[in-house]
Amino acid sequence: xxxxxxxxxxxxxxxxxxxxxxxxxxxxxxxxxxxxxxxxxxxxxxxxxxxxxxxxxxxxxxxxxxxxxxxxxxxxxxxxxxxxxxxxxxxxxxxxxxxxxxxxxxxxxxxxxxxxxxxxxxxxxxxxxxxxxxxxxxxxxxxxxxxxxxxxxxxxxxxxxxxxxxxxxxxxxxxxxxxxxxxxxxxxxxxxxxxxxxxxxxxxxxxxxxxxxxxxxxxxxxxxxxxxxxxxxxxxxxxxxxxxxxxxxxxxxxxxxxxxxxxxxxxxxxxxxxxxxxxxxxxxxxxxxxxxxxxxxxxxxxxxxxxxxxxxxxxxxxxxxxxxxxxxxxxxxxxxxxxxxxxxxx
Amino acid sequence: xxxxxxxxxxxxxxxxxxxxxxxxxxxxxxxxxxxxxxxxxxxxxxxxxxxxxxxxxxxxxxxxxxxxxxxxxxxxxxxxxxxxxxxxxxxxxxxxxxxxxxxxxxxxxxxxxxxxxxxxxxxxxxxxxxxxxxxxxxxxxxxxxxxxxxxxxxxxxxxxxxxxxxxxxxxxxxxxxxxxxxxxxxxxxxxxxxxxxxxxxxxxxxxxxxxxxxxxxxxxxxxxxxxxxxxxxxxxxxxxxxxxxxxxxxxxxxxxxxxxxxxxxxxxxxxxxxxxxxxxxxxxxxxxxxxxxxxxxxxxxxxxxxxxxxxxxxxxxxxxxxxxxxxxxxxxxxxxxxxxxxxxxx
DNA sequence: CTGAAAGCGCTTACAG
DNA sequence: CTGAAAGCGCTTACAG
Numbered sequence: 181x182x183x184x185x186x187x188x189x190x191x192x193x194x195x196x197x198x199x200x201x202x203x204x205x206x207x208x209x210x211x212x213x214x215x216x217x218x219x220x221x222x223x224x225x226x227x228x229x230x231x232x233x234x235x236x237x238x239x240x241x242x243x244x245x246x247x248x249x250x251x252x253x254x255x256x257x258x259x260x261x262x263x264x265x266x267x268x269x270x271x272x273x274x275x276x277x278x279x280x281x282x283x284x285x286x287x288x289x290x291x292x293x294x295x296x297x298x299x300x301x302x303x304x305x306x307x308x309x310x311x312x313x314x315x316x317x318x319x320x321x322x323x324x325x326x327x328x329x330x331x332x333x334x335x336x337x338x339x340x341x342x343x344x345x346x347x348x349x350x351x352x353x354x355x356x357x358x359x360x361x362x363x364x365x366x367x368x369x370x371x372x373x374x375x376x377x378x379x380x381x382x383x384x385x386x387x388x389x390x391x392x393x394x395x396x397x398x399x400x401x402x403x404x405x406x407x408x409x410x411x412x413x414x415x416x417x418x419x420x421x422x423x424x425x426x427x428x429x430x431x432x433x434x435x436x437x438x439x440x441x442x443x444x445x446x447x448x449x450x451x452x453x454x455x456x457x458x459x460x461x462x463x464x465x466x467x468x469x470x471x472x473x474x475x476x477x478x479x480x481x482x483x484x485x486x487x488x489x490x491x492x493x494x495x496x497x498x499x500x501x502x503x504x505x506x507x508x509x510x511x512x513x514x515x516x517x518x519x520x521x522x523x524x525x526x
Numbered sequence: 527x528x529x530x531x532x533x534x535x536x537x538x539x540x541x542x543x544x545x546x547x548x549x550x551x552x553x554x555x556x557x558x559x560x561x562x563x564x565x566x567x568x569x570x571x572x573x574x575x576x577x578x579x580x581x582x583x584x585x586x587x588x589x590x591x592x593x594x595x596x597x598x599x600x601x602x603x604x605x606x607x608x609x610x611x612x613x614x615x616x617x618x619x620x621x622x623x624x625x626x627x628x629x630x631x632x633x634x635x636x637x638x639x640x641x642x643x644x645x646x647x648x649x650x651x652x653x654x655x656x657x658x659x660x661x662x663x664x665x666x667x668x669x670x671x672x673x674x675x676x677x678x679x680x681x682x683x684x685x686x687x688x689x690x691x692x693x694x695x696x697x698x699x700x701x702x703x704x705x706x707x708x709x710x711x712x713x714x715x716x717x718x719x720x721x722x723x724x725x726x727x728x729x730x731x732x733x734x735x736x737x738x739x740x741x742x743x744x745x746x747x748x749x750x751x752x753x754x755x756x757x758x759x760x761x762x763x764x765x766x767x768x769x770x771x772x773x774x775x776x777x778x779x780x781x782x783x784x785x786x787x788x789x790x791x792x793x794x795x796x797x798x799x800x801x802x803x804x805x806x807x808x809x810x811x812x813x814x815x816x817x818x819x820x821x822x823x824x825x826x827x828x829x830x831x832x833x834x835x836x837x838x839x840x841x842x843x844x845x846x847x848x849x850x851x852x853x854x855x856x857x858x859x860x861x862x863x864x865x866x867x868x869x870x871x872x
Numbered sequence: 873c874t875g876a877a878a879g880c881g882c883t884t885a886c887a888g
Numbered sequence: 889c890t891g892a893a894a895g896c897g898c899t900t901a902c903a904g
Binding site: 542553585586591594 | 881882883
């Protein structure tokens, strides 16, 4: 049918030139109709739109990005999408960015992959900005972005004194608050189930918790190592509860471990919160489920995401703005897994 | 410092021309080093690579895609990323595609958005293929893709007699199998908690379940409407269990509702599986947790994803291949929430 | 308000 | 094996 015989894919894609021909205008005018509508007379716009409709024209976003140097794509790097709380983060980021007419180019570093390996791939696609969540950082990442002039935002981690912007839950203070409410309620034998070593979230939560315990005269507490999974929380709690001096309160570095801890307590016949209080961090949906009713520090996810998007887009518009690190406070959600004073002072 | 004074973002990005100048070769040669390395002499390659290294050159993937008509980007549309089981799907797709040197352009249709609204945005970015998961379909989607010659793959849904490829769990047969094992074990008062109306997964699971019940002489069973959430499963189960003739087995259209149902049973003092068996569908991680130990139909996710990726990439290479719809069998995972025969015949 | 032309950063026949 | 040149599909001064 066509005069061009070709079986190459995409040969039939319609371009602005064809629309122009059909509408009897120049290709420039077609372009303007889609990129600067106000610059075109109404009648002309109408003709162009009509021709576009008939031909099924859809402007090529990549071709235009080549010259505008804006792709409206944001690279989002997330190590484990399945780790609790992050699916929500990903969904919110994607929807929020789409509302603002930005697309998400998603990267998930596998178990063997480093972010450093993946970042060149991200940058090759000329993303306007990069969001790093849930990933171990190195300063190389910052360097690579700075070099290309790509705005960088760290989500729930931070690198002070670099060009990286960051939005974090105030994990340090969250740890302190948990220590406070547990001590206020009279708990005396405290324990901490740690998340993955060297993650900034775990570091800060543990530091805040420990610091406050010491400040209030508690110099000894139990500690078990988990790695942010249900199974590790279960195992760690089991270990703690089977001791001759079991804790009367356990602070878990995230919710999913706290759910494991609750199940371990249940299986050991330890009454919660009667014999032992259990507190988590995150407030994932399952924390609210009837079997768990977990008391936990809620991360202000929506606020964090809104702040992240705003910060990032601002830096894209104005690369000269100084980098900013923002900490947002968490909020204690009281359910029934911890014995707390009714209206504890924070 | 530079002779060009400009504060436009990206002005400093290094191109193949600069590398060529530094390496003392033509820009074509630089291009070949990165896109067809075998076509260049070793010594030349070395010089180019060195110059690239020094300048921090990273080829612009979008510029090259303009002429190759391949972006190596796959558009992935997912309605609710947070709905159980889909975070894993997303993670796997992303990692698998990245291994094969493809990128994922992610779209999550918000509650108000239709896929139809979002698809033009996907296509504008010249993706080589589109994966639709977890989304209500219309034939417009298929049309839009066919028109542009973009390969289309439906994940866990299907549209026979169109150009859309599909990879599905065999939900129909899964429903049958659940009916079989429950009847085999002597359950007599069966109930179904439905997922979202008009989702193909719910339709097929319910149809298979009902069909087999009728075939085996059961013409009456209970049905409650859920919508694939924990809360709706809880509420539906509560309603069923509070009846004067409560069911002795409940099949839930997905796991998350089954978890709600288990908690409802627990809160009602109904012994599981003593008084009532509960079976789910999916085998999400929480199904294995100690408090739940849910018996469920496992979807063969990894196989489904591998098949999807392979099918899609094949159609991208050879657009003339006929569309294919593949159904992959689920597998019953026996835990302790259902009273079943020990070695039931499937 | 509109068009002709240059150019974004690559790939790829074509010729040597 | 290498280079000069055309071209992918747009945007955007520039001139009218």
